Amino acid sequence: MSKAIAxxxxxxxxxxxxxxxxxxxxxxxxxRNMYCDxxxxxxxxxxxxxxxxxxxxxxxxxxxxxxxxxxxxTNVNALTDATTKAGYPSAPQG
Numbered sequence: 893m894s895k896a897i898a899x900x901x902x903x904x905x906x907x908x909x910x911x912x913x914x915x916x917x918x919x920x921x922x923x924r925n926m927y928c929d930x931x932x933x934x935x936x937x938x939x940x941x942x943x944x945x946x947x948x949x950x951x952x953x954x955x956x957x958x959x960x961x962x963x964x965x966t967n968v969n970a971l972t973d974a975t976t977k978a979g980y981p982s983a984p985q986g
Contacts, residue, residue, distance in 0.1 A: 919968055921957045921982040923975060938978035942966050
């Protein structure tokens with residue numbers, strides 16, 4: 893194999909390695925401003941509209957959202973931004 897081809901293969905493997913580290917993540921968000929039984933529906937819809945979100949379970953009682961997402965497509969900041977824009981500020985539990 894020529895050096896140019898070997899270099900190209902190595903570069904392609906390096907660029908593709910980010911996909912190896914990407915994966916499904918789950919985060920629990922504390923959600924504010926949920927005052928009625930309908931609020932979780934809005935929070936859930938705002939989270940599910942974020943590309944990469946696989947599932948969102950929102951608890952009115954716990955004032956939380958458990959979100960499963962693909963970290964190669966989104967991140968926690970995008971999730972909290974989505975709920976905040978919907979009127980329900982959130983932050984990672986922790």
